[in-house]
Amino acid sequence: MHRTRVRVVEDALDANSTIARANREEFDRAGVAVVNVMSAPGAGKTTLLERVLGRGGEGLPGVRTGVLEGDVQGSLDADRLAHLHVPVVQLNTGNGFGGECHLDANMVRSALPALALDELDLLIVENVGNLVCPAEFRIGEDARIMISSVAEGDDKPLKYPLMFRACELVVLNKLDLLEHVDFDVDRFLGHLEAVHPGVEHLLVSARTGEGVEEVREWLAALPPRVRAAA
């Protein structure tokens, strides 16, 4: 029983890697940088995207940006972003994907026809809220952002180390709640350094706007990196 379970997971991950590479080729062909945004449920992914893309309703200056919203079901997050002047595509893992707790390369591939990749410089993919499985499935992205909220506690890097390792940027969000919760920023950053030495991090409050400009700059710098690499 146990040995069978592990083999199934490995096969699924192998297939995923193959499709992720195919996605990557399409993204390269269109010249679009792709960032995979991951977090626990309710850590503030959508609110941060609203703040990052919403100022003046124009998105990132000079960077044609699109959003792919991953959810088990519903379109609440896509609806929240609908007032922004960026294309938003909703992908539900509950429709034909067995209610998966993460996005995988094949799901993202199924959404590509709905995305005008040639008209984008940057595609932001908001993953399903989950601190385990999204880290295991590459989707063909250039970079991964992991968002952690101070309301979740400062022990999270130790409890979900794969997620905190599988990213190029950690955003510590909801800083405005810091005085109301038992959370030690230095302890969190120490745990983060222990599981992912040297990873970039930003301290943010999507609610008050603190640190949002740094997230904008980090995202806006992605497309030229891709072009430089191409």
Place this chain on the structure above:
Amino acid sequence: MHRTRVRVVEDALDANSTIARANREEFDRAGVAVVNVMSAPGAGKTTLLERVLGRGGEGLPGVRTGVLEGDVQGSLDADRLAHLHVPVVQLNTGNGFGGECHLDANMVRSALPALALDELDLLIVENVGNLVCPAEFRIGEDARIMISSVAEGDDKPLKYPLMFRACELVVLNKLDLLEHVDFDVDRFLGHLEAVHPGVEHLLVSARTGEGVEEVREWLAALPPRVRAAA
């Protein structure tokens, strides 16, 4: 590809149901009620257990209680409960279980030899922090508690409906943060009623102690229910 994936999930769920029934028989034989506690990462499961079991260090009066801690890796939560006068067993899904994002019946079964079931009236199982997969895997429990934190937002019942349906009690935790977050309790309860009509709920702050007594009473009432049914 897609059809294969679905079949694998169904097979896994069938095997899980079989093992969950076997677990149930062992729990019945020992006369122990089992409750499965589920939530997103950082919603306060461990803190609530500390408050529920910690008053006077005696656990629930007259109810011999044990705890099974499920985590991907590490023993942080079990360590936090070690000062309580209740037996605590740590179960890691990362050790030989492929880093699973949930507990299943087979994992719980592997922990049974470490639990002196005959010396317990109530076993509290703290699941892995995740709002998707834990809801799909019964472990042989009598009841399931779902904990949601106000910091996660009031839209969660609509976004993760299976989780909010697959429980007998919903605890809305971190009420002490209510004035600092954008969360409408009535809207949350409306969404909850839409996805799981009539489900019991309690408003709690594990941090301040508000509502903790009601959770204690709810848990303490479980063992007699089981005995009555036996």
